[in-house]
Amino acid sequence: MRIEKVKLINFKSHEKGEFEFTDGINLIIGENGSGKTSIIQALKLAFFGKSQNERLRLRDFIRRNESKAHIEITFTAMDGLRYRLSKEIKEGRGRTVLECLNTGERKVVGVHEISTKLMDLLGIRGSGGRIVYDKVINIYQNQIIDIFSKDQTGNFERIFGIDTYRELEEVIREVLKRYRIRREGLEERMGLLEREIEEMGDVEERLRESIHKKMMMEKLRDEKNEIKEKISRRIEDVESRIRIFERVDEMEKKMKIVEEEMENLCDEIEKMERDMEWMKKNEDKYSRYSILKKMVEMDKRRYEDLERTWKRKLKLKDEFTEKMKELDGLRKDRKYLSDERERLNDEMERMNDEIEKLDEELKNMKERLDRIASEEKEVMAELEKLEKVKEKRDRLKYGIENLENNMRKLKMKVEKEDELKREFDLLSDDLKKIEDEIDRLKRLEIERIELEQSKKLLEEQSHSLFEEGICPILREECVNIKNRKNPRNHLERLLHDYAERMKDMDEELKKMYELEKRRDKLIRERMRINHMLDEISDLKKELKDVVKESKNKENELRKMEKILEENDFEGLKRRKDELSGIMREMEGRMKILFDNLKKMIEERKKMEKEADKINREIEKLNDSIENLTVELRNLEKETEDLEEVSKELEKLRVDLQKKESEMGELEDVYRKYVGILEKIKDGYPMKKRRYGELKKRYEKMKKELEYERSKLKGLTKAQLEEMLGKLKTEKDNLEKEMEGILGELGKMEQMMENLKDQVERKRKRMNEKKEVEGMMKKIEIKMKMMKELGEGVKKLINHVGREITLKLSKMATKIHSEITGKNEEIQWRSNENYRVYLVSADKGEREFNMLSGGEQVSVALSLRLAMAEFLTENRLLILDEPTINLDKERKEMLAQVIGEIGKRMDQVILVTHDDIFESIASKRIEVGV
Template sequence: MIIKRVKLENYRSHSNITVDFSKGVNLILGKNGKGKTSILEAISSVMFNTKDRSGKETGKNFIKFNEKSGKIEIEFTANDGRDYILKTEFFKTKPKKQSLTDINGLDCEGDIQENLEELCGIKKGFEETYENIVIAKQNEFINIFKAKPKDREEIFNKIFNTQIYKEMYDGFLKEATDKYTKQIDYLSKDINSLKDNMEDKEEISNFLKEEEVLKESLNTEFSKTTEISTKLSNEIKDYEADEINLKNLISNIEDEENKIEKYSNLLKDNILEAKKAKKAKTIVEENEKPYLEYLEIEDKLKDFREIHTNLLQEQKLNTQYQNNIEKLELSNKTLKTDIANLEENISKNSEKKDSLDKNIAELKSKEEDLTSKLKEYENLLIKLEDLEKTKKKNSDKHLEKKTEINILGKELSAKKDLFVLINIEDIEKQLTVFKDLEKEIKSLEEDKIAFEIEIKTLKNASNELSSKICPYLKENCENLKDKEADDYFSSKISIRTETIEDLKKKIEEKTVILAEKSVFEEKKKQYFELDKTIKNLELSLKTEEVNLKEIELNIKSLDISIQQLIENQEFQDSTSLKEHKKGLEVELKNLNLDEKRENLKNLIESLDLEKEKILKNQSSIENNLKEIDEYCKKIKADTDKNIENVTSEIKIFENKLIELKTSYNEYIKNNVLAKDLENLLLKVEKSIKELYSLRFNKNSLKEKVFSLEDKIKNIKIDELREKFNILKDELNEISKKLGSSQEKIENYKKILEKIASQEEKQKKLLDELKKLEDKSNRANLIRNEVGKMGRAISKYMLSGISNIASLNFNKITGRTERIEWSNDEKDKYVLYLVGQERKIAFEQLSGGEQVSVAIAIRGTMTEYFTNSRFMILDEPTNNLDTERKKLLAEYMGEILKNLDQSIIVTHDDTFREMAEKIIEL
């Protein structure tokens, strides 16, 4: 594969750049921060589906700052020899858009990612192979071979794709063997428990035979007693023929008893209805407060809706006001004519003003004396009136505060009553149950996902093993799978599928229960809101009480101030002061100075008004219009805000109505029945009286019966009946014994059936135990075999890589040593350089030897795992000294010349001489 051109628009730091590549070694050279790595990242993300440097896949990270989208266009020659163009566009708010076409513009059929895997020539594990083999990232060229054993194992297991066997060994195969072991333990306990709880079959059979003999004896005795009882019954019937009159009386008694029973039932019904009515009354009393609150809120809601309607009407009026502003603008034109007329009037009135000024000056002296005294009185009157007004205001405020305190007290009492009804402990307990339920659902979801992943892994493992050809060894491996293994995978997948269905049902059931959580959360929220409201009300109540005391103190202080002001004066209050002031005003008025002053004042005001009109009309016409316009806008904004607030209040009251609806309905439903309580109590009383009368009649009839019985007492019918009753009791006793015997017989039979069932169950459990033990042995066998596969495959692959890498090492160094790469239990992916007289681990090699061995291994892995003949090196000289950089450049040339294309990104020019094309940024 050869990349021919990469074009970037608004990608990372690049606004618009096109980079052309050639066959052979391509060197991207530039200082840090020039966007070199961004070009490699563009190739990696769109062609090989890798994550960006932050570990994310979203296109938002690729787009240049302040841009809405970015584009990447790559032209390349694929392994089939044809040219293709891959276009990718990233967006901030929607998924990326991608297309793959050939050089003629024809779209490639099928999935783009699958096509790229084929065209790029990577055999398997597309993203992983690229990440770990095709591209050598910064600091990984040599360090990957010097890592700790555990880290090396994790890295190379991923590269060789052998971690699946370890995951199978430690994962679902271990789980399977552990599960079989647990099931065997449980079955063994069940079998032992069944054996311990099973009764003695022979002993129960003997008990059954004994009871059947006893039953036969009781049947014989019952027959004899029945014969004697029948004879006595006939004698009693002969006697009863002489008791016709007595029977008639008894019949009458029975009629009375039927009536008594009828009225007793009626009395019970009435009592039951009365209880229901009493209960309904209790419900009505309990729900009366919410019912009244519901009606009150309903009225408030009606008022708010009227306010809402008025505000909407006000919105319409605002529009009309805006139209009136336009009319005002038209009227401004006429004002300019008025200004000219006003200026003419000012000139005429100035002459009148001068004449009045002379007349007023003559009377000024007298006026000053009177004015001085009047001013003194006026000051006193102002002070006195202010004090009296303040006192009245405080008195009114005192009354208002008392009213507010009463209202707050009632509201606080109502809130406390409502607060008591909510049991927060029950709500908290229920919410804790819901919290545990959420955790359980989350756990079930995680189990479900884990089982789905396991089924996928089982299917993949089954498919890979079904061919009986190892995907890495490329040779026949009959021991990898047989019929037992196939049965195991099918059984395992079936069990996991059933388990997932069970988990889905459990999740659905628990989700239905969890739906009630919001109800309890709302109750909890209501509880804390109510608690907060009560605390605020209590605080407000205390504050208002403090304010009331302050007002009372102010009133006392004002009384003292008023008394001090009127002390040693000619008046006692503001009324008498007004009388004195009035006398001075009359005297001042007789001077006729007021009239003259008034004329002068009117004249001056007229002049001032006319001047003001001129100035105002000349300078403020446009400003006034602007202010009116702003005021209209403010009114509109206020109106909109008021509409929003009123809408919010309406919503609150509507929600409150929904909360009180249940109590309201309960009150309506039970109110009618509660009102009927007194009527039902009267019916009960009437039934009791009627029942008393019937019982009295019944007792009278019984006395008549006793009289008739006295007449026939010599017949000794009682002895006959007594004998008959004794026989009857004997028959009952025998019947009871027969019933008890039959019950024991049935019980013994059931016990024997239970024993038979337990024996059958024990047999089935033993069979199941045997099957489980057999399955457990097979599962352990499969697990042990799978556990060995990963290391066996990796050893085989490492052997092949070591052989080819040794040849590469000999080429680039001219030395005869060979590379030995092993993966044992203790030495995990350890590299050795082996000669005739030495065997040295990679960590102990010199810097030059480490570089040459790493290059040989890297080159071999690129050929071994891909058909792309393509390699990328990102800053390969990072953290290397000068000598190692030269060795890397020298030896790397031998490996890279065997590839179709390689791209090296670096900030130094170590590879400049070996490059076919140099791209400087």
């Protein structure tokens, strides 16, 4: 893989920067605070995004007073194709686009997706892409040897992918812990089950004994039940015989009641037979009364009908008289309406003549008005043309006045041009001075941060400096401390100098805010003046156009004045006003005539309606008169036989009186006959049947009584009652014995239920004990398997770590030999928390911390190169300020080593502010120039 170009816009201190890289060693040179490290940070941010552990926010990567930043990286990937990676940074969100320049494929992707894709393009193996980049490819300030000088087991295991096995080992330990807790719970449950089973004892034997006792008691209960049933049957037999005495008494009472009812029926039948003899004697009188009754009823109905007919005819005669009067009135009304209709017809003929005269006058006036309107239209058309000319003339006058005013204003503005130019130049000079001062203060701010970090590092590492005399940066004996009598005073003076310098810097930096405010104000003022100068330039052009336009409009104005003068504009206006007055006068006269005509037409319509109404009224009267005449003829016919109806009505009344007198003589016989008939009609046959039924019933009851008496067999009721008492006493005693037996059986059944529950509970506990034993065996097997798996994973971790470090040791030894030319062996031991040793024939085995600063650098770089070759396919190395806190001799040695490394790598990017590496560089990239 090879980085070709990095383009930054508003990224940290870079407003707009573009940096091109080549094969070999690329030096990024610049002063402190110039933004060298920002280029390296942009590479990491574009490739991997912001880590969750980073303190910096996305906002911290965006240049001050800007809303977004942009990174664009062009590189050749491991697949041989060229790509462009573009990342837009906004606070809270970003946008990443990966484009293949060979195929043109372009895709907007998220951070996770772009990182996964870039692992393949960068040639980084495994899942730990970011940590491989951080710890192997990219070497930050002071971190060349730090990764090997202290315990970094966790980092190395993540780099080599062993952390997955560690996680598996932790999972196995957690599973084993859960199994142990489960086994302890099962052991506790097993103890409880065993104690409970022991407490139950021989519950099955006790249950068998209880079952035998119960069977004996049930046998005794059954024997007593048989005896009880025999006694009960005997009691029922005696009680049935006693009930016979009761039934005999009851039957005798019923027979007596039947005898009495038969005697009463016999008397009633005899009385009815005597009444029937009387009816035979008076049957003719009853028949005569019935006939007279029907005849009277018929005559009464006939009389009522004739009476209604007589009354109706009498009423019709009165109605005839009234209708005759009404007919005379209608004939008078018809005569009045006919006269009124004649009067209206004469009035309408007169109005028709007047309407025709008005209509003719209106027609003549309309023709004259049309002629005048035509003439007015012609005058109006001519005037309209001249009005447009006049309006155009007035607009030209107004436009010329405005142009003259604008010309005066434009001339005044143009005169200010030289003054504004002088003011613009002065503002530009002031702004340049302020921006130079702000840039100086920004560099001072970065220098102050670096000074504060150096002071903090010196304070943190002061213990090792004073106690051991070891430099915390170089990891070797410090000459400055060794050659001084009182090194602590030297360090305190050094820290004091740092504090004083930082205090002076803070005083200087306080000016930055005021300078930035002043700069922004000057920028806005300069923009305003620049805008005004642009406006003046435009106004000059506009002034020329205005002068030319003014002359054109004056020429056009003179033409308009000539047209108005030639066409007598004022004379036409007077003629138009005169015609308008005539038309208004004629229209007023026509309106009066039209209103009169309209009123007359409306009046005529009212008369026509009135005449129509009178005609309809006359027609209605004619219809009414005709109808009344027909009704009168009908009424006259209806009342012709009124005298005959009166005579017939009187005759019928006399006949009715005779028949009602005869019915009065026969009424008593009729009423008695009807009363007897009602009684015997249904009563006599029923009573005869009832008497026969009672006689048969009496005979049957007599036979049943004799049969019941035969069942007693000579025993008296007292003897039977005595026998019944003895049997009941014997039964009561037997029931008391039965109650005792049943009580004992109930207790035994309850005891047996308890014993059965205990047997069932014991069986369940025994089954549960077997299940627990089985579960404990399974857990033991699983725990054994998990322990074996844990031991296997542990051995695998040690084996993988050992094999990887052994492989890397061999690769690093070869690289170290090529770089230094020494025959020394690097040993990296994973079983000793990844400690590094350098073994040589003359000095023996030395741990990394005991090596000199130069040896540590060469060993650390050899191991990093070995890891880069082992973990990645690319040949890229990035170093950020590797010479910080190194003396001249060690810087030269580091430059020599990096020169050798450059021969092995495709591309090395080296960030530094020293010029010691220039002799080995393929390209020099200056930042901040």
